[in-house]
Amino acid sequence: xxxxxxxxxxxxxxxxxxxxxxxxxxxxxxxxxxxxxxxxxxxxxxxxxxxxxxxxxxxxxxxxxxxxxxxxxxxxxxxxxxxxxxxxxxxxxxxxxxxxxxxxxxxxxxxxxxxxxxxxxxxxxxxxxxxxxxxxxxxxxxxxxxxxxxxxxxxxxxxxxxxxxxxxxxxxxxxxxxxxxxxxxxxxxxxxxxxxxxxxxxxxxxxxxxxxxxxxxxxxxxxxxxxxxxxxxxxxxxxxxxxxxxxxxxxxxxxxxxxxxxxxxxxxxxxxxxxxxxxxxxxxxxxxxxxxxxxxxxxxxxxxxxxxxxxxxxxxxxxxxxxxxx
Amino acid sequence: xxxxxxxxxxxxxxxxxxxxxxxxxxxxxxxxxxxxxxxxxxxxxxxxxxxxxxxxxxxxxxxxxxxxxxxxxxxxxxxxxxxxxxxxxxxxxxxxxxxxxxxxxxxxxxxxxxxxxxxxxxxxxxxxxxxxxxxxxxxxxxxxxxxxxxxxxxxxxxxxxxxxxxxxxxxxxxxxxxxxxxxxxxxxxxxxxxxxxxxxxxxxxxxxxxxxxxxxxxxxxxxxxxxxxxxxxxxxxxxxxxxxxxxxxxxxxxxxxxxxxxxxxxxxxxxxxxxxxxxxxxxxxxxxxxxxxxxxxxxxxxxxxxxxxxxxxxxxxxxxxxxxxxxxxxxxxxxxxxxxxxxxxx
Numbered sequence: 163x164x165x166x167x168x169x170x171x172x173x174x175x176x177x178x179x180x181x182x183x184x185x186x187x188x189x190x191x192x193x194x195x196x197x198x199x200x201x202x203x204x205x206x207x208x209x210x211x212x213x214x215x216x217x218x219x220x221x222x223x224x225x226x227x228x229x230x231x232x233x234x235x236x237x238x239x240x241x242x243x244x245x246x247x248x249x250x251x252x253x254x255x256x257x258x259x260x261x262x263x264x265x266x267x268x269x270x271x272x273x274x275x276x277x278x279x280x281x282x283x284x285x286x287x288x289x290x291x292x293x294x295x296x297x298x299x300x301x302x303x304x305x306x307x308x309x310x311x312x313x314x315x316x317x318x319x320x321x322x323x324x325x326x327x328x329x330x331x332x333x334x335x336x337x338x339x340x341x342x343x344x345x346x347x348x349x350x351x352x353x354x355x356x357x358x359x360x361x362x363x364x365x366x367x368x369x370x371x372x373x374x375x376x377x378x379x380x381x382x383x384x385x386x387x388x389x390x391x392x393x394x395x396x397x398x399x400x401x402x403x404x405x406x407x408x409x410x411x412x413x414x415x416x417x418x419x420x421x422x423x424x425x426x427x428x429x430x431x432x433x434x435x436x437x438x439x440x441x442x443x444x445x446x447x448x449x450x451x452x453x454x455x456x457x458x459x460x461x462x463x464x465x466x467x468x469x470x471x472x473x474x475x476x477x478x479x480x481x482x483x484x485x486x487x488x
Numbered sequence: 489x490x491x492x493x494x495x496x497x498x499x500x501x502x503x504x505x506x507x508x509x510x511x512x513x514x515x516x517x518x519x520x521x522x523x524x525x526x527x528x529x530x531x532x533x534x535x536x537x538x539x540x541x542x543x544x545x546x547x548x549x550x551x552x553x554x555x556x557x558x559x560x561x562x563x564x565x566x567x568x569x570x571x572x573x574x575x576x577x578x579x580x581x582x583x584x585x586x587x588x589x590x591x592x593x594x595x596x597x598x599x600x601x602x603x604x605x606x607x608x609x610x611x612x613x614x615x616x617x618x619x620x621x622x623x624x625x626x627x628x629x630x631x632x633x634x635x636x637x638x639x640x641x642x643x644x645x646x647x648x649x650x651x652x653x654x655x656x657x658x659x660x661x662x663x664x665x666x667x668x669x670x671x672x673x674x675x676x677x678x679x680x681x682x683x684x685x686x687x688x689x690x691x692x693x694x695x696x697x698x699x700x701x702x703x704x705x706x707x708x709x710x711x712x713x714x715x716x717x718x719x720x721x722x723x724x725x726x727x728x729x730x731x732x733x734x735x736x737x738x739x740x741x742x743x744x745x746x747x748x749x750x751x752x753x754x755x756x757x758x759x760x761x762x763x764x765x766x767x768x769x770x771x772x773x774x775x776x777x778x779x780x781x782x783x784x785x786x787x788x789x790x791x792x793x794x795x796x797x798x799x800x801x802x803x804x805x806x807x808x809x810x811x812x813x814x815x816x817x818x819x820x821x822x823x824x825x826x827x828x829x830x831x832x833x834x
Contacts, residue, residue: 204686205657304774318775348553349713349757354770375686378759382766401763419687421716422761426739427698430720432691436656452688 166232167337167369168193168216173229175208175215175393184443185211187393189229195336198363198370200380200401202416203390206437209373212390213339216371217256218246233337252282255330259342261322265314271298271325272310275332282333297328300365301358320351324358331362338363340372344379356382377420381405386473389413392438392448399474409468409476411453447478455480494635495704496626496672498595500544502580507541508675508707509565509596514538514574516560520780530780534560536731538574539806542675547701547708549722549739551715551754555779557731558711562677565709566598579674594624597668601680603660607652613637613663614648621670629670636666640696658689662696669704677709682717694721715758719743724813727751730779730787733806737814747809747816750788786819794820796827 168191175186186208193199201209214220216231218238231238233254241249258264266274275294276287283290291310298306301324314322323343330338340359344352360383363370372383380387381401388398389410397410408414415433424430435452438444447465450456460479468481515538517531535557542548550558564571567589578595581587597620600606607616617633626632634644640662652660661681668676678697682690694717700706712718718725718739725742727735727750735748746752753771760767772791777783783790789799798819806817819827 204688320775348776349715350553350753350770350772351775353757353759353767354773357767357770376759377687378761381761381763382759405761405763416687419691420761421691421714421720424716424720426720426722428720429698430691430695432695433688434692436658436689437686 165194166192167195167197167234168371169230169232170212170216171230171232173212173215173231174227175211175220176226178224178226181441184440185393186215187444189393189395191388191395191398193337193369193371196363196367196369197386198360198372198384199386199388200384201371201373201388201390202375202377202380204375204437206392206440207390208393209390210341211393213256213341213371213373216339217250217254248282251278251335252333253335254337254339255333255335256339256341257323257326257330257343259345261319261326262314264326265322265329267314270311270313271317271329275325275329278329279332293332294328297332298325300331300362301325301328303328319347320354323347323351323355327355327359327362331366331368334366335368337369337371340370342374343372345374345376352379353382359383377405377416378422389416392440392444394444394448394477395475396449396478397476399471403471403474409470409481410449410478411455411480412449455483494632494639494672495669497705498672498674500579504544506544506580507577508544508579509542509709510575510577511541511561511565512539512575512577514561514564514576515572516557516564516569517572532779533731533782534779535564536782538728538731538733540726540733540736542707542709545705545707546723547710547721549718549725550709550711550728551713551718551725552728553713553754553776555730555776556728557779558728559679561728562598562679562709562711566596566677567592568598590624594671595673596675596677597671597673598677598679599661599664599668599681601684603657603664603684604652606664607660607667609652612649612651613642613655614644616652617663617667617670620667624671626670626672632670633666636669637663639669639700640666642666656689658685658693661685661693665693665696665700669700673706675707675709677711679711680713681710683712683714690717697721715755727754730776730782732787733815733817734788735814735816736806737810737816738812741810741812741814745810745814747814747821748788748818749792749794749820751816753791786817794827794829796829798825798827 170191173186173189177183177185203209272294275297276290279290279293295306298309303309303324344355374380384401387401387404388395391412397413408417418431433452438448446463447460450460465477465479468476514535516535517533519528520530522529538561552558563569576583578587578592583592614633618629621629621632637644642662682693710721722739724738726733729750735751746755756771785800785803789795804817804819806815809816809821819825820830823831
């Protein structure tokens, strides 16, 4: 298939060490050109590991990766040397959660953006600086000419995240990976950054994978949502489908735990227990120990993947059962 | 152990009408030192003239963005840092007058956001929970610790001997709650206590906090940046901006009407949760100003859509704007302020 920007097939990621951690277990996912997908999950669900695998940022000595990742038809797990360098930051780039850590403190923001452009586009420093200035304008940084000469510590959190975005988009990637880019920001700044990303996505027409633990953020940014639990995608669909018609008991639990419109004093329908430790590869439904609907069949083997609609899937035996009274 | 044995609550003094905690004109400036001689170069005006009351048995939510002074306010109220100015009155007794710091801490306990940094990594959790009760000379600290661990959902037989690193974030936060309760406080300050937890675990801890409040007759100050959570747990909400209180109101009143323009912006910055009706315009542009050099007059005037010349000159005072104890500090709500739109905007 060539119209797919990204195809992940049966990806498995294990971390070796004193203990083995089965971080990603048989994950498949596809993304079309210009699509925005939110990977939604809690800590340890494997959403950030998926992004890092996509950019080949996982330490090779301690990581075992199986499966296939194709971006625009190229098998990126086989890239090395120059072609890997071109891929990272050229075709695909990433925005991290903590811009203060991701930016280099000893270079001005202009120099950092320009360096990326010179590397990937082979242009001169002055041309690259013009691109940097243009990018700062596009991410709506006030007085961009002056800001080019600023060091990261001279900028506020929201401004630094805008610089991160400018840096990531400077080489016009086809795919942008965003790892909780608004989590560290205040509410009034978070919404500005989300709207900016939405606008730039339309303008540049790139595909976006947006990792978040916040359903509210996912709804604001994405057309599609994939819900992750214990290294697997348990449910995927359009944002509307996931919000209005969640099928997997875990997705339903997450939506209830968001407390949107919960009356005061009402008892919260909390999901009991905690996520599994992932020290063994799951042989049955990972959510079954916390699931109110689980039966012996859920613990006997991996759940089937039900596809109620095109590009909609739910990994649950009970996906078709009536929603319990709320 | 039954709830009454676990809990040696301090006796009520002033009756139900007297606020449990009154804070008046609280001020804290932090110096920024620099240069070779370490001279003070500037002051961070972290908390600047904050006054509020916490009534007996209620939960007061405090909301605001980072740097607004909500955590500093909490730390001042518990006596973790010294105030520059202001009164802290706990059930009628003023700190430094008829109330010692040691007595204040017996009455108020705190739970912090970082569950791991809050616990001594070299103490087992039973030792951590029993520590304060032992220092305060309460009876049977270890029995109390075990009873409280069981009460917060950690079976002492399995957990008492463990170290903090052997627990998950949610479990550690339960330990911190048990430790706070071991002092049998009347007021518990929860400073972003559930913010670092995953949503599914957060709901469990919120249920636990509701149960404990009812069981032990607790009063809470609940600090959070998550408005949904604050709405769920609080009776009244206090909104802070750059070291000042801008609005105080009962939960229902503030959800029905946000009187201060900042409160309104904060509420409209909440994700819509509706894919058919997403947010299109950011309610505010730019970041909050630096508390080292806050704007003159109303501190919000630099970002406020209704700002007039007056707002940059004169700081508005908190005043009553509704029957139910709804207060706001904005010239718009003061018909005599001279603001051209005063009284014209709901």
